[in-house]
Amino acid sequence: MARIIVVTSGKGGVGKTTTSAAIAMGLAKRGHKTAVIDFDVGLRNLDLIMGCERRVVYDFINVINGEASLKQTLIKDKRCNQLFILPASQTRDKDALTKEGVGKVLEELSKEFKYVVCDSPAGIEQGANLAMYYADDAFVVTNPEVSSVRDSDRMLGILASKSRRAENGDEPINEYLLLSRYSPARVKAGEMLSVDDVQDILSLELLGVIPESKSVLNASNAGLPVILDEQSDAGKAYVDIVARYLGEDKPHRFIDEKKGILGKLFRS
Amino acid sequence: MSTGSPSPHKTALEFKSTSLNVPSLILISDQINQFEHHLKEKIAQAPEFFKHSPVLIDLQDINKKGLEINLAEFVDVLKIHHFLPIGVRGGTKEQNSIAIALHLPVHSAHSTMPPAQQKNQPKTIKPENQAEQSAQTPVQSNGIENKLVTQPIRSGQRVYAKGDLIITAPVSAGAEVVAEGNIHIYGALRGRALAGAQGAEDSLIFCSDLHAELVAIAGNYKVSDDIEDAVKNKPVQISLDDQALIIQPI
Ligand SMILES: Nc1ncnc2c1ncn2[C@@H]1O[C@H](COP(=O)(O)OP(=O)(O)OP(=O)(O)O)[C@@H](O)[C@H]1O
Ligand SMILES: [Mg+2]
Numbered sequence: 063m064a065r066i067i068v069v070t071s072g073k074g075g076v077g078k079t080t081t082s083a084a085i086a087m088g089l090a091k092r093g094h095k096t097a098v099i100d101f102d103v104g105l106r107n108l109d110l111i112m113g114c115e116r117r118v119v120y121d122f123i124n125v126i127n128g129e130a131s132l133k134q135t136l137i138k139d140k141r142c143n144q145l146f147i148l149p150a151s152q153t154r155d156k157d158a159l160t161k162e163g164v165g166k167v168l169e170e171l172s173k174e175f176k177y178v179v180c181d182s183p184a185g186i187e188q189g190a191n192l193a194m195y196y197a198d199d200a201f202v203v204t205n206p207e208v209s210s211v212r213d214s215d216r217m218l219g220i221l222a223s224k225s226r227r228a229e230n231g232d233e234p235i236n237e238y239l240l241l242s243r244y245s246p247a248r249v250k251a252g253e254m255l256s257v258d259d260v261q262d263i264l265s266l267e268l269l270g271v272i273p274e275s276k277s278v279l280n281a282s283n284a285g286l287p288v289i290l291d292e293q294s295d296a297g298k299a300y301v302d303i304v305a306r307y308l309g310e311d312k313p314h315r316f317i318d319e320k321k322g323i324l325g326k327l328f329r330s
Numbered sequence: 331m332s333t334g335s336p337s338p339h340k341t342a343l344e345f346k347s348t349s350l351n352v353p354s355l356i357l358i359s360d361q362i363n364q365f366e367h368h369l370k371e372k373i374a375q376a377p378e379f380f381k382h383s384p385v386l387i388d389l390q391d392i393n394k395k396g397l398e399i400n401l402a403e404f405v406d407v408l409k410i411h412h413f414l415p416i417g418v419r420g421g422t423k424e425q426n427s428i429a430i431a432l433h434l435p436v437h438s439a440h441s442t443m444p445p446a447q448q449k450n451q452p453k454t455i456k457p458e459n460q461a462e463q464s465a466q467t468p469v470q471s472n473g474i475e476n477k478l479v480t481q482p483i484r485s486g487q488r489v490y491a492k493g494d495l496i497i498t499a500p501v502s503a504g505a506e507v508v509a510e511g512n513i514h515i516y517g518a519l520r521g522r523a524l525a526g527a528q529g530a531e532d533s534l535i536f537c538s539d540l541h542a543e544l545v546a547i548a549g550n551y552k553v554s555d556d557i558e559d560a561v562k563n564k565p566v567q568i569s570l571d572d573q574a575l576i577i578q579p580i
Contacts, residue, residue: 212485212503212504215484215485215502215503215504216484216485216486216504218482218484219483219484219485219486219487219502219505220486222481222484222487223487231342234481262518263500263502263503263520264482265482265499265500265517
């Protein structure tokens with residue numbers, strides 16, 4: 063049985079797709095057979111970041127509708143033979159995703175894969191709800207600003223009440239915080255929340271801090287998950303995150319300053 | 331009866347008030363090494379008994395002596411030796427906020443409170459040692475449904491209790507907690523808390539860190555803007571006195 067990971071946030075543009083691509087590649091490079099699914103119907107993005115956009119024939123919705131088999135649709139990554147991408151449809155409308163359809167696809171993937179990473183669309187609507195519904199683990203990507211933290215909190219409420227695990231009364235989804243686009247200098251200047259501030263509000267286990275980094279944009283322009291840029295700070299951050307998720311004990315990096323806006327306001 | 335899928339007709343759980351007997355561990359020395367040494371000796375006498383034993387950390391003695399301790403360090407040592415700390419008692423304000431940060435409920439003990447604060451306690455508060463008494467006497471069931479919540483209450487969520495509502499986790503901004511009785515929050519209150527929702531004016535709200543968007547008792551409310559800075563970001567008790575909400579640090 064595969065572990066199903068949802069990468070989610072509530073708020074848009076915080077780094078979900080960047081994270082999905084990086085951790086899927088990271089898990090695969092560690093030798094675990096991994097599939098990554100783009101749930102953002104209508105806004106294909108993942109295949110661009112994975113650099114496989116010119117090899118897309120069928121998509122997630124074709125599989126749900128029985129128009130293509132999983133085998134025909136999954137795209138094997140060129141750099142790592144343990145990694146497969148299930149792209150989103152650019153042409154269909156969002157309602158094509160159904161709970162039953164998604165469940166069937168995930169069940170089939172679970173037989174063959176060790177990890178299935180679900181790249182959630184933004185928002186708290188149908189697409190985001192389906193991406194998280196079957197999850198075992200949730201990576202909650204948050205930027206160090208109040209609106210992003212608030213939306214993550216909202217998403218955590220949905221994970222706790224509307225997932226399959228919640229509905230069946232099973233053990234709850236494991237929730238992890240990934241604090242992305244972190245800039246210690248801006249925290250110091252009081253322009254951003256600090257790691258402590260965010261953890262204080264969300265009370266969530268921190269899986270890692272990903273620094274604000276030019277390497278992310280460079281990697282995505284090159285169609286390369288940033289984790290493969292091993293010299294970059296963001297790449298290293300994702301390597302750590304994958305290791306911690308797999309149970310290794312890695313000290314946190316890329317957190318220089320301790321106190322942010324809240325710290326300044328409230329701590330005398 | 332199938333064991334796999336839960337029956338939709340029966341509720342999966344029920345909250346009931348309960349009291350349990352828990353050993354308290356009285357800290358006497360501020361020396362962590364000495365503490366660990368003696369702890370090991372005690373465990374050696376009855377390893378199975380102490381393994382995974384819940385324990386209430388009692389700080390009264392250490393505070394009476396005016397000794398400074400690093401609470402987190404002591405809690406770590408307890409956990410390393412397979413104790414499960416379930417709270418602190420008799421802590422100073424500082425220790426209590428550390429305890430909350432460590433997800434440990436704070437139990438008060440009057441004898442360690444500064445006299446000035448003791449005088450401020452409104453009369454409606456029940457004697458603190460009641461909890462300990464009830465450890466012996468079975469709790470009366472009078473049909474009131476109290477509710478215990480141990481998970482954070484997130485933005486967009488709402489919790490309602492027909493009796494008292496006890497929350498051992500934070501209440502997020504954008505969340506709402508409502509009780510017909512009292513509300514106790516062992517954690518930060520960043521959302522809205524409404525006690526005495528059916529009009530019980532003697533209802534109280536306690537929270538260990540006040541950042542509320544709104545607090546109300548029996549329909550009398552204050553929004554964040556109306557709450558004085560002096561009580562924000564602090565453990566407080568909120569009561570109603572002649573239609574005026576009184577917020578006091580505790
Ligand atoms: N650590 C980072 N440093 C700098 N830029 C980043 C970082 N992470 C993400 N970005 C940039 O932020 C933008 C949004 O990233 P991404 O597409 O991964 O977010 P998303 O959450 O998937 O967005 P959406 O909600 O639209 O799906 C991209 O331009 C990406 O390059
Ligand atoms: Mg995206």
